[in-house]
Amino acid sequence: MSKSVDIVVVGAGPGGLYAAIEALKRGCSVHVFDKKGVIGVPVKCGEYFPVRKEMEYLLPNAGAYMNVFDVPQEAIDNECKSIRIISPKGRAFEFPFQAYVLDRTTLEQGLARQVEQLGGTIELNSPVTLIPNEKLLVGKNVEHAVETKVVIAADGFPSKISRAVGIQTEENMTANNVAINYEYLMSDLNVDQKVTEMYLGTEFAPGGYGWIIPKGERTANVGIGIRTSYSKRNDGKGYLDFFLHDCPLTKTKLEGGRPGPMIADVLPVDGPFKKTYSENVIAVGDAAGMVMPTNGGGIATAMITGTIAGQVAADHRSNKVPLSEYERRWKEAMGVPMAVSTNLRRMADHFMGNDLLFHLLLRFLKTQGIKDVITCRPPKGLGPFVS
Numbered sequence: 001m002s003k004s005v006d007i008v009v010v011g012a013g014p015g016g017l018y019a020a021i022e023a024l025k026r027g028c029s030v031h032v033f034d035k036k037g038v039i040g041v042p043v044k045c046g047e048y049f050p051v052r053k054e055m056e057y058l059l060p061n062a063g064a065y066m067n068v069f070d071v072p073q074e075a076i077d078n079e080c081k082s083i084r085i086i087s088p089k090g091r092a093f094e095f096p097f098q099a100y101v102l103d104r105t106t107l108e109q110g111l112a113r114q115v116e117q118l119g120g121t122i123e124l125n126s127p128v129t130l131i132p133n134e135k136l137l138v139g140k141n142v143e144h145a146v147e148t149k150v151v152i153a154a155d156g157f158p159s160k161i162s163r164a165v166g167i168q169t170e171e172n173m174t175a176n177n178v179a180i181n182y183e184y185l186m187s188d189l190n191v192d193q194k195v196t197e198m199y200l201g202t203e204f205a206p207g208g209y210g211w212i213i214p215k216g217e218r219t220a221n222v223g224i225g226i227r228t229s230y231s232k233r234n235d236g237k238g239y240l241d242f243f244l245h246d247c248p249l250t251k252t253k254l255e256g257g258r259p260g261p262m263i264a265d266v267l268p269v270d271g272p273f274k275k276t277y278s279e280n281v282i283a284v285g286d287a288a289g290m291v292m293p294t295n296g297g298g299i300a301t302a303m304i305t306g307t308i309a310g311q312v313a314a315d316h317r318s319n320k321v322p323l324s325e326y327e328r329r330w331k332e333a334m335g336v337p338m339a340v341s342t343n344l345r346r347m348a349d350h351f352m353g354n355d356l357l358f359h360l361l362l363r364f365l366k367t368q369g370i371k372d373v374i375t376c377r378p379p380k381g382l383g384p385f386v387s
Helices: 012-026 051-056 063-069 104-117 160-164 236-245 300-317 322-351 356-372
Strands: 007-010 029-032 048-050 077-086 090-101 122-123 129-131 137-139 146-147 149-154 178-185 195-197 209-216 219-225 263-270 281-283
Touching: 007 012, 007 300, 012 029, 012 104, 012 149, 012 300, 048 051, 048 122, 048 300, 051 063, 051 090, 063 300, 077 356, 090 104, 090 209, 090 356, 104 122, 129 160, 146 356, 149 160, 149 300, 160 281, 178 236, 219 236, 281 300, 322 356
Parallel strands: 007 029, 007 149, 029 122, 077 195, 077 209, 149 281
Antiparallel strands: 048 090, 077 090, 129 137, 137 146, 178 219, 178 263, 195 209, 209 219
């Protein structure tokens, strides 16, 4: 066994790095494991990140954590001014909404430097798990394990750490509760660089949606999210290529664009897991189900839950604060919007398998109602059903 620290963080994404920074600031020793060989590479994300004022609207009770949205300028590739939703029948609904499109690699590498400057250590190329032992060990094996008192699971979804302690369960892995995302970073595009577009339709994104997220200089993250409970074939790349080349809603807009390598990832889309901590583990970000189901956003929630986890883990070491305090704090900060978003997604599921019905639903909601859904608020008249 090589070392012993107060806190081990598994996963060097935004959630894990924010957790490490907060714990280090409070005097804890911290070791971070990550399976990647380079921090922030590859990027498996649309990189869409609402500005601080929009997050204050989205999460009105999370004011204590809004500093996480003050990202450095060098980590911002583009700034969008609005969101445009396109129904399966081509009807567009647009509303103002400011967001950055990040250079997530730059963001995460900057956070990693902060971790090391504060005295933390980061070990790459290290897919790890909890090792059965009378002590709490994390590592590839006993010989190369780190002993700790608290583990913060920030290892994405599905999470080895969350699953090992029962935080992630089989219910979280059902086809209806998991989105599979496929994306290209495309160049040479003639798309509006100030508008993020979301497309609905079963031909290219069954159970999810397609997106065009502009990154500036004629580039964009272009992708789809699908749920296999709605898809007719097991062909994610086929759905994505249809969205690029054959979909009547997008083929002209994306014509001439050059796709880079395809990336794929999975996300939990049924809201936070029923329990997000165990005796000595706290789960954050995707490893705890912290993705907003009605918009797919997970960077912001990872940062907030990571911040809270780092604080609580440090307080647990210094003052024996119970780890249950983590769950109390994140629920206080964003429990209601996350519950509303989850219930709205479940309600929308009744329409998502039929393009005409979903088109009519969007027309019924109108622009303001659609904005409410995207921003995790009950549309007018639906509050009693989704809160």
